Amino acid sequence: MSDRSQAIIGRNLNLVYERPGAEPVAALQDVSFTIEDGQFISLIGPSGCGKTTLLKIFGDLLAPTSGELTIGGSAPSLLRQRRVIGQMFQDATLLPWKTIGDNIALLGDIAGKKPTREEVASLAEMVGIGRFIDSYPHELSGGMRQRAALARAYALKPRILLMDEPFGALDEITREQMNDELVRIWSGSRLTVIFVTHSIAEAAYLSDRVFVMAPRPGRVVADVRIDIPRERRAAERFGAELTRCAEEIHHHLVTNMRKPDDGHDAD
Numbered sequence: 178m179s180d181r182s183q184a185i186i187g188r189n190l191n192l193v194y195e196r197p198g199a200e201p202v203a204a205l206q207d208v209s210f211t212i213e214d215g216q217f218i219s220l221i222g223p224s225g226c227g228k229t230t231l232l233k234i235f236g237d238l239l240a241p242t243s244g245e246l247t248i249g250g251s252a253p254s255l256l257r258q259r260r261v262i263g264q265m266f267q268d269a270t271l272l273p274w275k276t277i278g279d280n281i282a283l284l285g286d287i288a289g290k291k292p293t294r295e296e297v298a299s300l301a302e303m304v305g306i307g308r309f310i311d312s313y314p315h316e317l318s319g320g321m322r323q324r325a326a327l328a329r330a331y332a333l334k335p336r337i338l339l340m341d342e343p344f345g346a347l348d349e350i351t352r353e354q355m356n357d358e359l360v361r362i363w364s365g366s367r368l369t370v371i372f373v374t375h376s377i378a379e380a381a382y383l384s385d386r387v388f389v390m391a392p393r394p395g396r397v398v399a400d401v402r403i404d405i406p407r408e409r410r411a412a413e414r415f416g417a418e419l420t421r422c423a424e425e426i427h428h429h430l431v432t433n434m435r436k437p438d439d440g441h442d443a444d
């Protein structure tokens with residue numbers, strides 16, 4: 178398998194959660210896609226539509242009940258062993274007793290890709306927190322902690338980055354700044370990114386493609402292509418083209434929100 182070719186193919190992915198004494202939950206039903214190497218994909222949809230479940234399948238934290246996911250022709254478990262999948266969550270989950278520099282180095286250390294002091298410094302610079310390398314997490318704002326989490330994920334030198342609402346807890350302006358930072362950093366590396374968000378504007382601004390998902394059963398109802406040149410500037414966020422894409426995403430979300438006879442209560 179070439180390290181350069183990491184197309185992700187999902188074929189008829191189904192995932193059913195079984196719980197004793199409870200109705201099985203069809204968290205994902207017949208989800209199929211091909212994601213080209215280096216694409217930025219967002220998953221958007223209402224609560225309970227299976228976004229996190231799908232992300233966990235990408236990260237080999239869950240196996241589908243049926244169907245198959247391959248990354249560059251291999252099962253995700255192999256990729257996980259090779260440590261080419263990085264992850265970032267809504268909470269930065271930094272270790273409070275370690276400095277920012279040591280936190281950035283942490284996963285690389287564990288994965289046997291121990292970054293040098295210079296590499297850590299350069300990662301911290303890359304995400305704009307070079308001055309805080311010897312600070313502790315409590316000394317940083319939420320946005321800066323997420324920058325450290327991004328640097329920590331990059332220290333693994335991943336080919337695929339899984340991001341579960343990484344900026345969901347930030348205020349709107351900080352979130353926009355983080356979006357711009359992510360675009361800048363991602364443009365220099367072109368990893369494949371799978372990004373879960375509840376924000377239509379964020380999904381449109383960041384992505385090559387937006388998978389719109391709907392619940393009960395969880396499924397992908399639209400694959401919206403954002404065919405706008407990658408050199409997107411912050412000022413274009415509210416421009417006509419991105420607004421049109423946002424409207425298309427919104428349309429798919431609203432029309433697939435709920436079927437009248439779905440027989441389930443809201444979450």
Ligand SMILES: Nc1ncnc2c1ncn2[C@@H]1O[C@H](COP(=O)(O)OP(=O)(O)OP(=O)(O)O)[C@@H](O)[C@H]1O
Nearest residue numbers: 194196202204223224225226227228229230231395
């Ligand atoms: N461990 C579990 N056991 C049983 N049901 C689960 C489990 N995890 C998730 N579910 C159910 O599966 C469905 C999909 O959940 P999932 O967390 O993937 O959705 P989501 O789109 O990420 O939601 P949110 O936006 O709220 O995070 C939901 O109905 C949820 O209640």
